[in-house]
């Protein structure tokens with residue numbers, strides 16, 4: 043174990059757990075300080091190479107899961123999963139879920155009065171290649187209202203979930219789109235302080251866009267990296 | 278030749294801005310993750326049931342996540358772990374997601390970063406699972422009781438399962454652990470030892486009459502679970 047390195051702590055872009063503008067954080071966040079623990083073998087290990095066995099094969103095209111094509115703007119989202127030293131994170135899983143073009147989830151508890159799309163589920167899963175690259179095809183989700191306060195609207199977003207190499211690198215996040223005025227007034231996005239909030243905004247890229255087919259966006263995901271402190275010294 | 282085909286908008290402060298490079302910030306999992314994250318069998322680390330699936334929450338033809346395909350039965354004592362997730366008002370949290378990560382019965386992680394040849398891997402045990410709470414706030418897993426794994430220095434950790442808590446209103450993963458009330462080494466565990474004595478009980482599951490191990494997760498307020506800064 044002496045050659046194992048601990049993963050970094052949260053950097054300055056991490057949101058707090060309690061952010062009162064996002065109302066439901068108040069009763070759902072710890073009121074006492076977190077207890078700092080050394081990273082042991084438990085925290086620096088994680089499942090690897092078993093995605094098919096656990097979850098099934100990849101679902102990289104969310105527009106072809108049903109008989110017909112979903113309504114909405116077809117888009118390509120691609121980028122790299124990296125660590126903080128810009129090293130690629132290969133063969134790691136990204137789980138994806140989102141609302142349809144009208145901003146409606148197929149979830150039974152979504153009460154937003156926008157149409158469901160029988161041709162769109164909005165769930166996918168990809169695994170990065172040896173260079174940490176990923177790519178998926180979907181439709182651009184719509185904005186939707188929510189109950190945080192009167193006239194609250196979530197900016198259009200895609201939910202992303204990554205495990206990375208270890209328990210310590212687990213990340214659930216949301217991807218936002220450029221030029222969406224709702225980002226600036228959304229309490230969930232606003233929990234991330236500026237300028238780091240902009241890390242969650244993908245970039246339109248004509249080089250990813252495919253002629254007569256789909257708009258392309260680039261979004262890199264950066265996981266906690268291993269810093270220079272060996273586990274034993276941290277303890 | 279025209280550059281029209283490759284002309285991009287001017288660069289801006291966004292995900293690709295080199296000056297902003299760093300950890301991608303966490304965001305809540307929200308209330309609608311059930312059709313995207315909990316695969317069938319995600320909460321059953323032993324067998325081939327669809328435990329962990331939530332088919333009642335959306336139409337069947339939108340269940341695109343597969344069933345686990347285990348390769349065989351893992352070695353060790355089969356156990357059930359369960360508990361309620363409660364908020365700061367003592368109300369059940371019906372839309373939390375819980376993940377577990379643990380060693381096999383011999384105390385070895387199914388991870389390339391656990392390279393100890395002297396402890397046997399179990400080809401049939403991954404040790405990662407995912408469940409979501411029901412209307413009553415209860416989560417439930419079927420798994421193997423983990424063995425002991427090394428801690429810092431020459432220490433040995435008591436048997437434990439690492440837990441992650443996600444949910445609507447949870448902006449970043451809350452990390453905690455489940456220990457067993459009869460676990461060997463609890464009194465000398467290097468992580469439990471860092472927890473104020475009066476709060477250690479929040480990490481220790483107790484055995485119920487039906488044999489299952491029970492641990493409530495209290496997100497805030499009285500009896501608040503100890504969460505870790507890793």
Ligand SMILES: [Fe+2]
Nearest residue numbers: 196199201307
């Ligand atoms: Fe959402």
